[in-house]
Each structure stands twice: as structure tokens, then as C-alpha cells.
Amino acid sequence: MRGAVLHAPRDIRVEQRDDPKITAPTDAVIRLAATCVCGSDLWPYRGIEPVDGPAPMGHEYVGIVEEVGSEVKTIKPGQFVIGSFFASDNTCEICRAGYQSSCVHRELIGALGAQAEHLRVPLADGTLVATPEVPSDDLVPSLLAASDVLGTGWFGAVAADVAPGKTVAVVGDGAVGLLAVLAAKQLGAERIIAMSRHEPRQKLAIEFGATDIVTERGDEGVAKIKELTGGLGAHSVIEAVGTQESMMQAIRSTRPGGHVGYVGVAHGVELPGQELFFSHVHLHGGPAPVRRFLPGLIDLIWNREIDPGKVFDLTLPLDQAAEGYRAMDERRAIKALLRP
Numbered sequence: 001m002r003g004a005v006l007h008a009p010r011d012i013r014v015e016q017r018d019d020p021k022i023t024a025p026t027d028a029v030i031r032l033a034a035t036c037v038c039g040s041d042l043w044p045y046r047g048i049e050p051v052d053g054p055a056p057m058g059h060e061y062v063g064i065v066e067e068v069g070s071e072v073k074t075i076k077p078g079q080f081v082i083g084s085f086f087a088s089d090n091t092c093e094i095c096r097a098g099y100q101s102s103c104v105h106r107e108l109i110g111a112l113g114a115q116a117e118h119l120r121v122p123l124a125d126g127t128l129v130a131t132p133e134v135p136s137d138d139l140v141p142s143l144l145a146a147s148d149v150l151g152t153g154w155f156g157a158v159a160a161d162v163a164p165g166k167t168v169a170v171v172g173d174g175a176v177g178l179l180a181v182l183a184a185k186q187l188g189a190e191r192i193i194a195m196s197r198h199e200p201r202q203k204l205a206i207e208f209g210a211t212d213i214v215t216e217r218g219d220e221g222v223a224k225i226k227e228l229t230g231g232l233g234a235h236s237v238i239e240a241v242g243t244q245e246s247m248m249q250a251i252r253s254t255r256p257g258g259h260v261g262y263v264g265v266a267h268g269v270e271l272p273g274q275e276l277f278f279s280h281v282h283l284h285g286g287p288a289p290v291r292r293f294l295p296g297l298i299d300l301i302w303n304r305e306i307d308p309g310k311v312f313d314l315t316l317p318l319d320q321a322a323e324g325y326r327a328m329d330e331r332r333a334i335k336a337l338l339r340p
């Protein structure tokens with residue numbers, strides 16, 4: 001099969017890879033209907049995370065089940081399924097508490113490489129959620145968004161304790177930040193402040209439910225949020241970048257007693273203990289347990305109540321994955337969908 005492989009920073013190639021096979025009785029193999037490039041794929045692509053030899057890439061996927069192992073009970077060949085970036089059994093104590101991305105048996109999908117024609121999904125019964133039937137083509141991008149960026153933005157909003165009547169600020173205007181806006185809207189936020197300085201992204205944020213746009217960053221961004229919230233800061237702030245600057249911007253934009261939901265993969269973030277102590281801010285975040293939210297998100301998409309697939313502003317054949325990475329790296333595209 002064909003699949004995207006990162007050989008060195010900025011050297012991504014679509015090449016021949018071994019066809020995945022059932023290796024454990026709990027596996028499924030799916031034929032991908034769509035996959036995409038993640039903002040987090042840009043960390044190794046840019047060389048900020050080390051690239052350890054040729055590495056298959058990709059962890060967002062939707063597709064048709066081709067084959068299942070002998071112990072798979074609920075997932076069946078022919079079903080259209082969505083999974084997330086960690087495979088999980090969905091039965092252990094941590095999964096049952098809603099933290100499937102910390103499942104005691106979790107396996108990282110990224111290592112298996114979902115930017116490909118086929119994918120082996122471990123723990124198929126716990127990981128995959130099937131749609132009611134095979135979806136029409138126009139629903140595929142939104143279902144793919146549920147695999148990571150929508151689920152991650154949603155978790156950011158839940159971790160930030162978004163609720164009706166609250167003022168929410170979102171730091172980061174990538175696909176996750178934009179879908180955190182959508183999530184905040186769905187969860188009933190009264191006011192949603194999107195922090196973005198890019199016009200097409202501001203437009204999409206407003207389409208998803210943002211009521212205010214703040215273009216300033218860092219200390220100026222914090223001052224602007226304070227100004228918009230009577231000097232107090234937002235009740236709920238979603239951090240969707242993962243840098244020191246964005247994390248501090250999120251914490252300082254939150255009012256005492258408020259919540260930060262952080263879902264940007266942290267790189268070089270160090271929190272000052274004393275400032276944190278006196279901030280009175282709740283911090284919660286991490287790799288989103290997307291599996292917790294998948295059934296509900298699939299329902300919303302299936303009933304056409306939300307259209308998160310709008311974050312894909314570039315669609316390419318899988319063979320042009322390198323251009324997808326380049327376009328996202330140069331911020332020419334919000335998110336690139338790849339058609340195997």
C-alpha cells in the first residue's frame with residue numbers, strides 16, 4: 001500500500017509500505033476513506049521533535065472495516081468507523097472514568113501511520129465507533145474531524161468547564177482552536193472570544209460561534225481579554241497551541257476561580273509555581289480522551305447539527321501529502337485532508 005513516511009525534517013514522502021495485517025485477535029484492519037495532517041505532525045516535520053529514522057505518519061482516520069481479529073465482537077467488516085489517536089480497550093478503570101487516552105492498554109496510532117491506504121487498529125471494539133450506515137461523501141470530512149481536532153477542541157472546552165452563561169476565550173486559531181469555539185458554542189457559552197490575527201480563520205471562528213475577535217497576543221492579548229471582561233478575565237480559557245507564550249496567555253486571561261483547558265501539545269512549557277499559586281486558576285488538559293466524546297459527536301454530525309469539516313480548506317490526493325504538510329507549515333492551509 002501507499003503511505004506517508006517522514007525521513008528527516010521537511011522530508012515527507014509517500015511511498016510503498018507493507019500492507020497492515022491482523023497481528024492480535026483484537027485488531028481490525030480498515031481501508032481509509034480519508035485521513036489528514038495534524039498540527040502536531042508539524043512538530044517532527046519542523047524538526048522540533050526528533051525524527052528517528054523513517055517514520056510512518058498520521059493518526060486521524062475514518063474508513064471501512066475490511067477484516068477483524070477472532071476476538072472482535074462489535075466491530076464488523078463493511079462498517080464505516082471512526083477512531084482516535086490512542087487505541088483503548090474502553091473497559092479498564094481509567095477508560096470507564098472517561099480518560100481513554102490514558103487507557104492502561106493504550107496504543108499510539110501515530111506509530112502505525114494513518115496517512116496511508118490501510119490501517120491496523122488495535123483494540124478495535126474499544127477504539128472504533130461505527131456510524132449508523134456508510135455516510136454520504138459530504139459527511140466524511142466532518143466525521144474525520146471528530147477523529148482528533150473536534151474531539152480535542154471539545155475536550156478543551158469541557159476541561160475549561162465551559163457552560164451556559166460563561167465567557168470563554170480560545171488561545172490558538174488552528175483547527176483545534178477553531179473547533180474549541182464550535183464546542184464552546186454547543187456547550188452553551190454566552191460569549192466566545194477567539195484570539196486570531198488571520199482573517200480567514202477569524203471568519204471561520206465567527207461562523208463557528210465566536211462573538212469577539214482579539215488580534216493581540218501575549219501581554220497585550222491578556223490586557224484585551226481583561227478589558228472585554230470587566231477587568232476580571234474569562235471564566236473558561238482553552239489553550240490550543242502548546243507554547244510557553246500561549247500557556248501563560250491562557251492562565252493570565254482566566255479569572256480567579258476560572259478554568260484553563262489545555263490541549264496544545266506542550267513543548268518547552270514551564271509554569272511558574274508562585275504565579276500559579278496566586279492565580280486561583282484550575283488547570284486541566286492533556287491528550288484528549290476523544291473516545292469519550294465520539295458517540296455524541298458522531299450524532300451531532302450525522303444529524304447535520306454541526307459541520308466541523310469546514311476546517312479542511314485543502315483537499316489533496318494522499319500522494320501529495322508533502323504539499324499538505326508544506327501548506328500547513330506555511331499557514332497557507334488550516335488543515336489538509338488527504339484522500340487515499
Ligand SMILES: [Zn+2]
Nearest residue numbers: 090092095103
Ligand atoms: Zn482502558
